[in-house]
Amino acid sequence: MKPFRIGFGFDVHRLSEGYPLWLGGIRLEHTSGLIGHSDADVLIHALCDALLGAVALRDIGYHFPPSDEQYKGIDSKILLRRVMELVREEGYELGNVDATIAAERPKLKEHIPAMQQTLAEVMGAEVSEVSIKATTTEGLGFTGREEGISAYVVALLIAKE
Structure with missing residues (x-):
């Protein structure tokens, strides 16, 4: 077992x-x-993909397919909790995550501490292990036109002792 694993996630x-x-x-x-089969929480979906990728367990759509009605409208925090169970079953714990959300509006600065707290609680992590940043695309592309929001996440996992 490798002592560290890294994964990357992206969603829109x-x-x-x-x-x-x-x-x-x-x-x-x-x-x-946001529109999606679940609650469409783009940040949690990218986070799940980063965590699953770190342990080579494919992606969120593989584990929670949009064709399965049991996931229609589901709270993405439930999916994240299940992903963390899979990570731990593989023998790993969270080292840290670093996320970037791309959105023109709403402005996210004041909401980031609550997001960090919420995600840390769901993952059984420390708030200091959850970094979230927000950016705009300066009016460019689909995010700049306010047609959607995207998120990018990198996750570091550490083997349990």
């Missing part, structure tokens, strides 16, 4: 009026929300 979801905006495990007030 379309924004639309009439949907709630879930991001980093918390609900944000906004004019639009």
Whole structure:
């Protein structure tokens, strides 16, 4: 067993009026929300992919397929909790995660501490092990046009002793 494993995750979801905006495990007030089979929490989905990738267990769609009705509208924190169980079954614990969310609006700076706290609790980690940053794309691309939000996550896992 390798002492360290690293994984990378990326996800994107379309924004639309009439949907709630879930991001980093918390609900944000906004004019639009993300569309998806689950609650469409783009940050948690990218985080799950990073964790699964680190232990070579494929991706979130493999474990929780959108074709399976039991996952329709599911709280993504439930999926993250299950992913952490899979990581631990493989003999690893979280070292840290570093995430970047790309969105023009809403502004996320004031929400990041709550996201960090929520994700740390779900993963059984320390808040200091969960880094979240927000950026815009300066009006460029689908995020710049406020058509969607994307998230990028890298995760470091450490073998249990």
